[in-house]
Amino acid sequence: xxxxxxxxxxxxxxxxxxxxxxxxxxxxxxxxxxxxxxxxxxxxxxxxxxxxxxxxxxxxxxxxxxxxxxxxxxxxxxxxxxxxxxxxxxxxxxxxxxxxxxxxxxxxxxxxxxxxxxxxxxxxxxxxxxxxxxxxxxxxxxxxxxxxxxxxxxxxxxxxxxxxxxxxxxxxxxxxxxxxxxxxxxxxxxxxxxxxxxxxxxxxxxxxxxxxxxxxxxxxxxxxxxxxxxxxxxxxxxxxxxxxxxxxxxxxxxxxxxxxxxxxxxxxxxxxxxxxxxxxxxxxxxxxxxxxxxxxxxxxxxxxxxxxxxxxxxxxxxxxxxxxxxxxxxxxxxxxxxxxxxxxxxxxxxxxxxxxxxxxxxxxxxxxxxxxxxxxxxxxxxxxxxxxxxxxxxxxxxxxxxxxxxxxxxxxxxxxxxxxxxxxxxxxxxxxxxxxxxxxxxxx
Amino acid sequence: xxxxxxxxxxxxxxxxxxxxxxxxxxxxxxxxxxxxxxxxxxxxxxxxxxxxxxxxxxxxxxxxxxxxxxxxxxxxxxxxxxxxxxxxxxxxxxxxxxxxxxxxxxxxxxxxxxxxxxxxxxxxxxxxxxxxxxxxxxxxxxxxxxxxxxxxxxxxxxxxxxxxxxxxxxxxxxxxxxxxxxxxxxxxxxxxxxxxxxxxxxxxxxxxxxxxxxxxxxxxxxxxxxxxxxxxxxxxxxxxxxxxxxxxxxxxxxxxxxxxxxxxxxxxxxxxxxxxxxxxxxxxxxxxxxxxxxxxxxxxxx
Numbered sequence: 026x027x028x029x030x031x032x033x034x035x036x037x038x039x040x041x042x043x044x045x046x047x048x049x050x051x052x053x054x055x056x057x058x059x060x061x062x063x064x065x066x067x068x069x070x071x072x073x074x075x076x077x078x079x080x081x082x083x084x085x086x087x088x089x090x091x092x093x094x095x096x097x098x099x100x101x102x103x104x105x106x107x108x109x110x111x112x113x114x115x116x117x118x119x120x121x122x123x124x125x126x127x128x129x130x131x132x133x134x135x136x137x138x139x140x141x142x143x144x145x146x147x148x149x150x151x152x153x154x155x156x157x158x159x160x161x162x163x164x165x166x167x168x169x170x171x172x173x174x175x176x177x178x179x180x181x182x183x184x185x186x187x188x189x190x191x192x193x194x195x196x197x198x199x200x201x202x203x204x205x206x207x208x209x210x211x212x213x214x215x216x217x218x219x220x221x222x223x224x225x226x227x228x229x230x231x232x233x234x235x236x237x238x239x240x241x242x243x244x245x246x247x248x249x250x251x252x253x254x255x256x257x258x259x260x261x262x263x264x265x266x267x268x269x270x271x272x273x274x275x276x277x278x279x280x281x282x283x284x285x286x287x288x289x290x291x292x293x294x295x296x297x298x299x300x301x302x303x304x305x306x307x308x309x310x311x312x313x314x315x316x317x318x319x320x321x322x323x324x325x326x327x328x329x330x331x332x333x334x335x336x337x338x339x340x341x342x343x344x345x346x347x348x349x350x351x352x353x354x355x356x357x358x359x360x361x362x363x364x365x366x367x368x369x370x371x372x373x374x375x376x377x378x379x380x381x382x383x384x385x386x387x388x389x390x391x392x393x394x395x396x397x398x399x400x401x402x403x404x405x406x407x408x409x410x411x412x413x414x415x416x417x418x419x420x421x422x423x424x425x426x427x428x429x430x431x432x433x434x435x436x437x438x439x440x441x442x443x444x445x446x447x448x449x450x451x452x453x454x455x456x457x458x459x460x461x462x463x464x465x466x467x468x469x
Numbered sequence: 470x471x472x473x474x475x476x477x478x479x480x481x482x483x484x485x486x487x488x489x490x491x492x493x494x495x496x497x498x499x500x501x502x503x504x505x506x507x508x509x510x511x512x513x514x515x516x517x518x519x520x521x522x523x524x525x526x527x528x529x530x531x532x533x534x535x536x537x538x539x540x541x542x543x544x545x546x547x548x549x550x551x552x553x554x555x556x557x558x559x560x561x562x563x564x565x566x567x568x569x570x571x572x573x574x575x576x577x578x579x580x581x582x583x584x585x586x587x588x589x590x591x592x593x594x595x596x597x598x599x600x601x602x603x604x605x606x607x608x609x610x611x612x613x614x615x616x617x618x619x620x621x622x623x624x625x626x627x628x629x630x631x632x633x634x635x636x637x638x639x640x641x642x643x644x645x646x647x648x649x650x651x652x653x654x655x656x657x658x659x660x661x662x663x664x665x666x667x668x669x670x671x672x673x674x675x676x677x678x679x680x681x682x683x684x685x686x687x688x689x690x691x692x693x694x695x696x697x698x699x700x701x702x703x704x705x706x707x708x709x710x711x712x713x714x715x716x717x718x719x720x721x722x723x724x725x726x727x728x729x730x731x732x733x734x735x736x737x738x739x740x741x742x743x744x745x746x747x748x749x750x751x752x753x754x755x756x757x758x759x760x761x762x763x764x765x766x767x768x769x770x771x
Contacts, residue, residue: 359482366493369493
């Protein structure tokens with residue numbers, strides 16, 4: 026079986042969520058299939074500037090084909106058109122303009138896919154919201170598998186993505202919440218879908234003492250791993266932590282791992298370690314008391330899963346449906362929606378070792394059941410086998426009508442933000458409610 | 470903050486969060502989240518605050534007025550025009566090079582003739598005055614613009630601070646109003662409980678007051694006296710008996726004095742007459758409460 030993975034950026038040193046996800050999946054599937062990666066020459070997700078040479082490349086043994094981006098993103102133009110399509114009544118043409126403004130616009134990549142589609146059995150597209158996914162799926166819907174990596178953001182409410190979700194052969198969801206949202210937005214229940222996520226492999230060599238001797242941090246601490254960004258809820262995290270330190274307990278430290286794109290407040294209990302290696306990250310996890318995940322928008326938190334794999338309980342932002350749903354399903358952490366809940370939950374975790382151990386135990390069990398690579402690979406291969414079986418029986422795609430010129434220019438689309446705001450909120454816990462009392466859920 | 474303990478072997482995150490929320494609710498009285506408090510502060514102040522004293526839409530008005538008043542762009546001082554000199558020959562000059570010089574010479578030559586028609590010197594003088602006035606106005610305008618810019622900058626900063634303070638005050642005020650409301654409810658609850666307890670105590674006292682004294686009854690039964698059970702009957706009986714025991718040769722006052730000065734004798738008499746003992750104890754106490762009767766040493770000796 027020959028597979029192509031299409032993603033906006035690709036590289037061993039690129040750590041964006043969807044990009045890393047794509048690389049992991051490509052490398053894992055390469056054990057059981059012939060995998061190629063089709064991507065752009067961009068490295069920077071803000072400008073999509075062509076920084077890598079076009080042509081073929083090899084990353085960790087995977088063949089990578091890079092295509093030039095035809096135009097860089099202009100943040101001001103993108104901001105203006107985003108305000109328009111997210112906040113006011115607009116047309117399909119406006120949305121397509123938004124898609125081009127967002128980038129990475131690479132018609133060469135789409136042309137290549139269209140011309141060489143027969144070389145591949147299936148093409149796995151990552152991230153629904155980009156140019157390559159929309160036009161790539163439009164070019165070869167019969168072979169398209171989508172990994173949407175969708176969050177509750179206004180882009181999900183854009184009308185152009187409805188046919189994208191409906192016309193693919195299969196959707197590999199990251200979480201139940203993501204699946205629910207996409208079903209609500211696009212009514213694509215007829216498309217085969219499975220909640221998979223991404224696997225995680227933690228080393229056995231993680232060492233607490235090594236972390237302590239390297240950093241000099243001893244005692245209990247709260248760990249944050251990721252980009253230190255206001256969009257990731259870090260401003261709220263700092264505010265809550267400072268209040269907690271002054272009002273409840275000043276024994277707990279906050280250790281930050283990741284590149285900062287905002288100012289980190291100067292506080293005696295806050296320590297920033299910067300960008301660290303994987304080994305150092307896992308060492309930190311083995312020494313940490315609790316992992317904190319303050320993000321409001323996540324389609325799947327890989328760090329949270331890694332924490333559970335490392336027997337580390339978590340405390341997550343309950344306003345993010347996905348994180349809250351994961352915490353409840355895994356039984357591996359607490360969540361908060363206000364400072365009071367943050368303080369109480371953190372205090373409970375800080376003071377009750379027994380609770381921490383039980384949450385860590387359940388989190389680890391959840392990881393073993395759902396997020397080891399064997400499980401992930403098996404889910405992907407099972408879906409591919411199903412699609413092949415359907416193809417052998419003569420599968421025919423249901424064509425999604427794309428609007429003509431006049432239809433595209435009618436201002437009939439509602440503001441995307443309004444559509445997303447009206448979607449139901451909260452974690453999807455039906456499977457948990459059904460299975461609680463018997464055993465842990467089999468659904469991630 | 471009190472300790473949190475999970476007793477069972479299995480944990481349920483939702484259950485734990487339920488407990489945590491219950492604790493927060495207990496502490497705060499009503500389970501308002503931070504967002505809800507902000508929402509209440511923004512929208513529904515009239516429910517909690519006295520609308521006569523505090524405008525419920527204060528923040529909204531403040532924000533609107535602030536936006537209306539705030540200069541969208543600071544007025545920069547205008548660029549002053551190029552300076553020009555006004556001299557007596559300015560009205561005769563020309564800027565056309567050599568031709569202009571010739572023209573200037575011709576005009577100077579014809580100046581005496583021109584003066585026959587009007588006074589060009591006066592025009593030059595007036596022009597000079599106008600120039601001086603315009604220069605002064607431009608200087609003043611520039612200075613005022615700079616001062617205004619400084620004031621406007623300071624005002625914008627001050628407005629931001631004032632708005633923040635006002636916003637915080639309104640939020641805190643709302644929070645306090647909610648607390649007051651909660652406390653009022655608690656006081657009402659405590660008052661209701663107190664009232665109930667008082668009524669209960671009174672009811673219990675009445676029950677005890679009407680309960681027959683088992684010891685007294687048994688003592689009376691032992692002496693072959695039938696117990697009537699009520700205080701009123703005892704008083705009536707005492708009066709009747711006293712009347713019956715009155716001796717014509719001894720005045721009443723003397724009897725009382727004798728009884729008061731000789732308690733021992735009285736008790737001796739009491740030991741021989743059960744009915745009389747009960748009467749005398751009740752009389753000395755001046756009350757018909759059973760507790761006193763029970764605690765009386767005389768009765769207890771019996």
